[in-house]
Amino acid sequence: MLTKLLSGDQPRSRALTAILLLILICLAGAPFLFDGVRPLDTAARICIFIVLVASYDLLLGYAGIVSFAHTMFFGLGAYGVALASTHMGRGFDALIVGSVAGALAAVVLALMIGLFSLRVRAIFFAMITLAVASAVAVLVSQFSGLTGGEDGLTYKIPRVLTSANRMGEFLGTRISGKILNYYLIFFASLALFLLLLRIVNSPFGRVLQAIRENDFRAEAIGYRVVWYRTAATCLSAATAALAGSLFAIWLRYVGPDTTLSFEIMLDILLMVVIGGMGTMYGAVIGATLFIMAQTYLQNLMGVASEATHNLPLLPHLLEPDRWLMWLGILFILSVYFFPTGIVGRLRERGKA
Amino acid sequence: MSDPILTLDNIYTDIAQYHILQGVNFTVPRGQVTMLLGRNGVGKTTTLKTIMGQWRAKSGAILFEGRDINTLPTATRARAGIGFVPEDMGIFGDLTVEENMILGCTSGPLDAVRKDWLLAAFPALATFWKSEAGNLSGGQKQMLSIARALAEDRQLYLIDEPTKGLAPAIVSTMAQALRELKEQGASILLVEQNFSVARALGDSAVVMDDGAVVWSGAMAELAGNKDLQEQLMGLSMEAH
Secondary structure, three states, rough: OOOOOOOOOOOOOHHHHHHHHHHHHHHHHHHHHOOOOHHHHHHHHHHHHHHHHHHHHHHHEEEEEEEEHHHHHHHHHHHHHHHHHHHHOOOOHHHHHHHHHHHHHHHHHHHHHHHHHHOHHHHHHHHHHHHHHHHHHHHHOOHHHOOHHHHHHEEOHHHOOOOEEEEEEEEEEEEHHHHHHHHHHHHHHHHHHHHHHHHOOOHHHHHHHHHHHHHHHHHHOOHHHHHHHHHHHHHHHHHHHHHHHHHHHHOOEOOHHOOHHHHHHHHHHHHOOOOOOOHHHHOOOOOOOOHHHHHHHHHHHHHHHHHOOOOOHHHHHOOHHHHHHHHHHHHHHHHOOOOHHHHHHHHHHHHH | OOOOOEEEEEEEEOOOEEEEEEHHHHHHHHOEEEEEEEEEOOOOOHHHHHHHHHOOOOEEEEEEEEEEOOOOHHHHHHHOEEEEEEOOOOOOOOOOOOHHHHHHOOOOOOOOOHHHHHHHOOHHHHHHHEHHHHHHHHHHHHHHHHHHHHHHOEEEEEEEEOOOOOOOOHHHHHHHHHHHHHOOOEEEEOOOOOOOHHHHHOOOOEEEEEEEEEEEEEEHHHOOOOOHHHHHOOOOHHHO
């Protein structure tokens, strides 16, 4: 049953299995295990970014395609929900219409970019995605009448998914619509992740891996490389858009900085590399570590700085304001010690 | 001579500014093994890659089953029934032996009878069936490369130096497998530097020099004429 659920792609390492189980338990029980709004918000972001990073891994790790337009697809999904909710009013119909429209728009755009540029060298495709993503970000800022420009859009989601919906108590925790909303995000993310796992372990996924290794060889066997690359781009874009829709449902706000910025694109790249490219499970580890570090490193450093206030230099280095520097150092160290990503390293250790 | 399955008609191929093939003409008879011979660098591999479409012929026609395939994409040529084993093996190292074999079947699942034959011909593949292909030895990778091309019944096989750099024991395994393929009536265009293998397998031979065909005829005729071998290839088959 479990093997079928994971499409036969087991973690293949005890340590990795333990880490993944721990993450799954923490995410599944987040509303009951941790107090306050911040941990729940962090857990929801982790769920969404797991899907976003996994969808990018399908593209980069499995098909060997470097794209800089992934946040654009993420943004399309988010703006789809935002625009539908703004114009149709609060309701599940708006969420569904917005999500489907966002995913469709992402597929159409991915198809156009793919058909025009996937025949050319990989570097040109990367450059074209960068150009298109920048153009879309500028358009979103410029068409402020529709998109809210730099201010973004704030909208209402169904009341049943908000804190205003109180539903009693369970295991000592007050159950509200926010928790329902969290579980919507959690289960949708879980379903999307398992779907991606199924895709990469299907014959289609094997052809993508073959193309990544040697595209002419795959073509010479009889696989249309452009078709497969374009299909992978479309699938990846649709999943990223759905992740964006979930993000929009959770935040009840979208803006260029939260969904379309190049910084998010860099974060996705780092999460894929840290977790381990071409593994899918790397997305789980990468996204969890990265978002935890983004959220809690500053606090941790504050505690460490206080604890070392009697020592020379160290308290200054551990100043909470310097958290970005430490985040950078942590990434450099992780790439240095885990060149195949954490999942790759754990699997290598498992083999030895 | 039986009807040709493949005809190259005045093929010219350039790679960058270099004119590699300069009017190649020859035919591959159906159900026979045609050896493509010649010194290093005369255009044998480029000929195979031009047939497969990796290099597009500048002019001329490539008639496969009577249809000009010169403008078709590589994948369409493969699906039309041409199997290709490149010189560099081209296995997919991150995938298992089984996955490599499954990828070789573009029109359906791997046929059980064919699988049994291939695993009997290349027993090492059965041993490492679930292992990553990247971990195989050079000889095993070459076996996998050939087995993958044979995983599905193709009308024509293009095989580029299958015994290159292999240990004698593996060469004989390879030669035996190709002999069995020949006995099944397959049409094969084979580039081979090992003359004893070429002599044993070839029905006809095409000798190239400087991007063009300089001789074609029966393999037995070439194998039995030392002077001709010296004249065409600069060395005798007996030397190998």
